[in-house]
Amino acid sequence: MSDALIIGGHGKVALLAAPKLIDHGFAVTSLIRKPEQAEDIEALGATPLVLDLTQLTPDEWDALLVRFDVVIWSAGAGGGTPGRTYAVDRDAALAVIDSLERLRDAGKAPRYLNVSYVGATKHSVPEDDPFFAYADSKKTVDDRLNGTEGLDYAILGPAALTLEPSNGWAPVDAAAENPEWSTETSRELVADVIAELAARDTLPENRTVEFIDGPNPVSEIG
Structure with missing residues (x-):
């Protein structure tokens, strides 16, 4: 059995992902x-690990991440202050990438799935917008991850998130051809x-996977 770590395990996406990973x-x-x-x-069948990810040292990150085959970043400050947003969405996420590079050098880096959002590296959010700290953090992290070498990773780029059930996926640009689509x-x-990519033998060649709701089975994403 493979081991997966979800960072930000009580978020809405993470709570949905845990049982799907278990099923895989x-x-x-x-x-x-x-x-x-x-x-x-525990009710999902997963194991809780209580830690403040903003307080972990480099050695603590290394000792944690090396235990897993797949690590999923799904953490976020959830609309907190800019300081809190930068501490979680930027600084802690960068600390994870730093740890993955150290583990890579030791031949022990896990696969990494980073939940971001569509167009994060090209955002044009103005600095006086309340969303800027989040957008700036995500761009910084995604650019940093894309600048690494030798890591087995993918960046997930969903659009505006909903609580609707999943019926499949479509490429983001498919919406232009199907204006009736959400x-x-x-x-x-x-x-x-997350569950699909975690379980694959290899990740998509394009490391940034952007998607919206659509008619295609998740097995075809990539």
């Missing part, structure tokens, strides 16, 4: 911030993509 044969550990969230994780992405679809 993974033993799942969910990193959470609050002890009172542990019961929800340009949103179900959170359940993101979870389906």
Whole structure:
């Protein structure tokens, strides 16, 4: 059995992804911030791990990540202050990439799936917009990850997230040809993509996988 770590394990996407990963044969550990969230994780069949990801040292990150075959970044400050957003969405995420590079050099780096959003590296959010800290963080992290070498990774780029059920996926540009389609992405679809890519023998050659709701089975994504 392979081992998967979800960083940000109590988020909406992560809670949907954990049982799907288990169905794909993974033993799942969910990193959470609050002890009172542990019961929800256990109810899914996953193992809770209570840590403050903003406080981990490089050695602690290395000792944690080396235990897993797949690591999923699904954490976020959830609309907090800019300081909190930068601490979680930028600095902690960069610390994970730094750790993956150290583990790569030792031949022990896990596969990495980074949940971002569509167009993150090309955002044009103005600095006075409340969304800027998040957009700036995601661009910084995605650019950093795309600048690495020798890592087995994929960046997931969903559009605006919904709580609708997943019926399949489509490429983002397919919406232009099908104006009746939604340009949103179900959170359940993101979870389906996480489980699909985690279990594949190889990841898509294009390391950034952007998608919206559509008619195609997730097995065809890439």
